[in-house]
Every structure is written in structure tokens, then in C-alpha cells.
Amino acid sequence: MDYPPGTLLRVQQVRRTSLIAQVTDQLRAEIRSGRWPVGSRIPTEPELTELTGTGRNTVREAVQALVHAGMLERRQGSGTYVIATSDLGGTLAKYFADAVERDILELRQALDTQAAHLAAQRRDDNDIATLRHLLDERRKAWDDDDPGAIHADIQLHRGIVVASHNAVYLEFYDSLLPIMEQGIRSRTSKSGGSYHTEHAELVNAVIAGDSERAARAANCFLGSLIAEYPEH
Template identity: 35%
Template sequence: MPVSKAVALGQWLQRQITSGAWPVNSRIPTESEIATQHGVGRSTVREATHSVTMLGMLEALPGCGTFVRSASPVNSVLAGYLGRHSAEGVRALRTALEAEAAALAALRRTDAQAAAIEQAAASGLGGCRRLSAFHRLVFEAAGEALLSDLYDGLFTVPAQPSAVAGRRPATDSTAEHELIAAAIRAGDADAARTAAARHAGHELAPEKRVAATGGRPLGRRLEPSG
């Protein structure tokens, strides 16, 4: 049985990501551009993009476009499990993961990785650049796939509205990123862990409201904000 246009297009979108044609944190072409390229309607593109977004591979930012979030589908079992826990617990996990990744990066990073992390830290944030290449580079330098998989799972919690956690002025995040980068460059795991934990603590503001389904608290979808 032939697949629908939306399914076929969704498969193409996934191949663009998994092949590296569209790197993590890159902006994908617009709906109109994809529709013209494939000779389909924008509603078909929207349906295909939504299906890949639900896999955790894409993320739509209103007014900015759609960005590549992950090079592979986020584990739905993991995302579902995290969704059954409070936002407070999910934030605590994110803090622990970022801190440990920074410590491992300080011990394992190559010179090229250290330079890339420093460049990302100095570039700061702004406009549509909320998807932080900085943290992605730190996790890559840490070299632990399990940590990266858990981190990716944090950002695809089902049945929750998209919300930005703990937004602060970009200059604040930039200064803290630079401290983490300096500790990683110096190979100081303790300093990197401490700086990353402090940064995450500042970024992740407490929830004002906890959504619940069936009487069980759900973690709100948290997004990389710094």
C-alpha cells in the first residue's frame, strides 16, 4: 500500500537530518520552499513537519522558523517516563546532566572541541538563536551517549505546552557560558561542574503552575534557553 504524501515527506525530512544535510541547531527551509521543491501543498508540509517534531527531531519557534533539535528520534519511552514526573524533578535532572557533562568535557575534550565550546560561549544568544549550540558541544565533548540521550529526552515531554524555562538577559548567560568554557579549556572538572550547576540553577526558574493529568503531576516541556 503506497504511503501518503505527508508520510513520504516526513521520511525525507528525517533523512535530511540523520544524514547531516541539516545539522543540529540549523534552520530548515520554510514551508513554502519545501512545498515548492516537492510539489505538494503547505498543509502536507505542515503535517510532515509536525510528525517529525513529535519525534523530537524538529522544533518550531514562532517568528523564527523550524530548527533541527536532534539528529535521531528521541526515545518515546524515555520522554513518556519523564512526562510523568514534576517539572521540578525534570529541572533537577537537567541540572545534574549539564553539570556532569561539563566535568567530563573538561577531562576528555580535544583542543578542537575546547575551541568550539569557547567560540559558542563568546557568540552569546539572541533573536532566534535560543537553541543553544553551546550545551550541545559540551555534551559532545563529554563523549557519553547515555547523558546525551537523557538530555534530549528532557525536551520532548508529551501532552505539555511549549514553554521557555528561566529566560534571562543573553549577557548573563554568555558570561556564565564563558566561565564553563574556561574551566573545560583548563581541564578543571570540579570548576566546570560547579560553574555548569550554578548556570543551570540560574536558568531554570521554578514553575508557577504544575499541570496534572489523572491526578499525576507532569513535567512541563523544558527548552534549552542558554
């Protein structure tokens, strides 16, 4: 059978586009499942080609699609990192990127306070073990002046949100993580404060199941940070 000129090329383009979409969905599923958590570096391009069973060009375009969606971020000389668990999270992250630091802290105060309250009510044995581990990791990283100290700090606060067992809450909180990291890095370069006591009080209150104490600890901690910034 004879086909009009260009038909074969169009069929090939459709198949390629479909394959890229499939790989994009596969990578998106890895992120949403938590196997590639926010803040983590995704596998290298050769590893992704092996994982998906496709060529480098297909993988490259699938990754770029998720970069455009705001779920991934390329960092020169370092790799590609997860910055959001959904397209919505990526959109919010872009919006918050230009926000005033005090505004972000005030939003965090509301989110962290309620998350701590819920976590104290709902945390289970796994959450307790995780929070103890994250608190220890944060303290050690900070005392050792580890480059990953800020990441450890963020993961501890995120761990409390995880312990609230509210998936929507967690997805929204994840959208804030990149701008939160930026703010913590900026404050740390100025003050260098470790806030070990405040974090220990927050975690211990959640573990103890004391929701009022946990909320108070989160509220006071963020309130003290907000006080360092002038009113608008």
C-alpha cells in the first residue's frame, strides 16, 4: 500500500512522543512513590536508560519534561535533584521562590505548628523511631559542620509533617522545601545558631504525644526566627 509523503515520519514522531510520555510517567511515579524523595539526586543518565530500557535521548527529554514541570532541578556539576513531588508542587515552588523571607517564615509557623499538633496525636512507633534518628542526624551534622546539615534540618521538620499522616499537607509542605533550604542557608551564614534545644523540645513533645506542648514548641521556635526580621 502506498502512503502519502511524510506519513512514515509522522508515525515515527508519534511513537517517539508516546515513548517519551511513558518514560516521563515512569520517572514521575518514582518521585511520587517516595523512592526518590524531595532533596535527593536522581540516578545518572546511564542508570536511567537501564532502568527504563530506553535510549539516552528519550531519558534526557523525559527528565527535561519534569524539569519544566518543576519537579526536578538540574544543578551544574552535581546532577539532577527532586524539588517537588507533583506538578502542582513545582508550580508552588516557583511562586514561592520570589517570596519575602518573613512571609515564608510566617507561613511555616502556621504549617509547622499544626503539623506538630497533629503529629503528637497520630505518630506511631515507626514515626517515633524515625524522628529520633532524624534528630540525632541533625545534631551530629550540625556539630560536625557537615555540608549536609541544612538538609538534615529540613528532613527533621519534614519528618514531623510525615508523622501527621496527612498526604495533602505533606505535598504542600514539600513544595516549600527548596525555598526553606534557601532561607535556612541564609540565616545560618549570619547567625550560625544550632537551635539544638528547641528542636529536641519539639521532637520530644511529639514523641510524648503532648499535642499542646508540641504545637507550642513549634510556634515559639518559628516565632523567634520571625522576630529577627522587620515588619513590612
